[in-house]
Amino acid sequence: MSVKVSHTADIQDLFKEASGLNNDQGSARLKVVMQRILQDAAKIIEDLQVTPDEFWNTVDYLNRLGGSNEAGLLVAGLGLEHYLDLLQDAQDAEVGLTGGTPRTIEGPLYVAGAPIAEGEARMDDGKEAGTVMFLQGRVFDAYGKPVAGATVDVWHANTQGSYSYFDQSQSDYNLRRRIITDAEGCYRARSIVPSGYGCSPDGPTQEVLTLLGRHGQRPAHIHFFISAPGYRHLTTQINLAGDKYLWDDFAYATREGLVGDIRFTEDAEAARSRGVEGRFAEVDFDFQLQKAPVADAEQRSKRPRALQEA
Incomplete structure (x- = not known):
C-alpha cells in the first residue's frame, strides 16, 4: 500500500x-x-x-550530468526541446501565425561570434580530408520576395561528427560562419560534408537512453539561425537525405520540410568548374521568413550559449 x-x-x-x-x-x-x-x-x-535508493541514485545522476555538460543533450534526447517547438507551433497557430520554413531544435553546440562574410564563405579550414560540399540557397519573405541583408548563421559537424570549440583539435570557428545574403537573397558556402554523431557511450545521456532501450544517434545535419530586420528569427536545421538515421533522430529534429537533398558529382569537368578536384557534393536549401509581429520576435531566444574567447 x-x-x-x-x-x-x-x-x-x-x-x-x-x-x-x-x-x-x-x-x-x-x-x-x-x-x-x-x-x-x-x-x-x-x-x-x-524508493530512497532510486531517489539518491537520481541525485547522484544529476551531479554527474552537470559535471559532463550534457544537460542540453539530454533534454533534446528526451524530446523536451522538440516539445518546446511543437508548443510554439501551436501557440502560433492559435493566433494565425503560420507559414514559412519550419522551426526545429537548436541543440547544445552553437557558438556565438562566428566570422561574417558577404554573400559567400569558405567554412572549413582546409585541414581535414573530406568531400567538398557546396551549400547554397536563398532567403525569401512570405510572398516569395528575396530578403537582402539577411544573416544566415550556419554551423555543422566535421567528418567525425565533432564540432569546433567543443572539439579542441579543430581551429576556432571551423565549420561556423555568418553569411549576409546578397541583393537577390542568396547565400553560398563551401564546406565539407558533415557526419552525424552519437552520444558519448560513457556519458550520462547515453546511460539514460540505454535504460530506455534507445540509441543516441543523429543523422548528418546542418544548423541555421536566419534573421533579418522586420522578420521573425528562425532557428532550424536540415537533416541530409539518405542518412540511416534521417527519420530515427534521437533528438527528434527531423521535420517535414527540413530534409536537405544532397547531390554527389563525380564529373571531373564539373569539379574543375567549381575549383576543386574529385568528387564533390551540392546542397540547395531555401528559407522563407515570417514577418515579425513584434520587435522582440526578430531576436533569438536568450538561452545561454558558448562564446569563443579571443
Missing part, C-alpha cells in the same frame, strides 16, 4: 517555506515555479513509490 502525505497541510507548508513564498525577497517567478516542482516531485515519489 502506498502512503501519500504530500497533500497534507504540513507538507504543503513545508514546500511553501522551501520555495521562499513566506518572504518578500528573491524572485517571485522562481518561487511559484519551485513550489510546483516540489509538489510534482513529491507526487511522483508517492504515485510511483520511488
Whole structure:
C-alpha cells in the first residue's frame, strides 16, 4: 500500500517555506515555479513509490550530468526541446501565425561570434580530408520576395561528427560562419560534408537512453539561425537525405520540410568548374521568413550559449 502525505497541510507548508513564498525577497517567478516542482516531485515519489535508493541514485545522476555538460543533450534526447517547438507551433497557430520554413531544435553546440562574410564563405579550414560540399540557397519573405541583408548563421559537424570549440583539435570557428545574403537573397558556402554523431557511450545521456532501450544517434545535419530586420528569427536545421538515421533522430529534429537533398558529382569537368578536384557534393536549401509581429520576435531566444574567447 502506498502512503501519500504530500497533500497534507504540513507538507504543503513545508514546500511553501522551501520555495521562499513566506518572504518578500528573491524572485517571485522562481518561487511559484519551485513550489510546483516540489509538489510534482513529491507526487511522483508517492504515485510511483520511488524508493530512497532510486531517489539518491537520481541525485547522484544529476551531479554527474552537470559535471559532463550534457544537460542540453539530454533534454533534446528526451524530446523536451522538440516539445518546446511543437508548443510554439501551436501557440502560433492559435493566433494565425503560420507559414514559412519550419522551426526545429537548436541543440547544445552553437557558438556565438562566428566570422561574417558577404554573400559567400569558405567554412572549413582546409585541414581535414573530406568531400567538398557546396551549400547554397536563398532567403525569401512570405510572398516569395528575396530578403537582402539577411544573416544566415550556419554551423555543422566535421567528418567525425565533432564540432569546433567543443572539439579542441579543430581551429576556432571551423565549420561556423555568418553569411549576409546578397541583393537577390542568396547565400553560398563551401564546406565539407558533415557526419552525424552519437552520444558519448560513457556519458550520462547515453546511460539514460540505454535504460530506455534507445540509441543516441543523429543523422548528418546542418544548423541555421536566419534573421533579418522586420522578420521573425528562425532557428532550424536540415537533416541530409539518405542518412540511416534521417527519420530515427534521437533528438527528434527531423521535420517535414527540413530534409536537405544532397547531390554527389563525380564529373571531373564539373569539379574543375567549381575549383576543386574529385568528387564533390551540392546542397540547395531555401528559407522563407515570417514577418515579425513584434520587435522582440526578430531576436533569438536568450538561452545561454558558448562564446569563443579571443
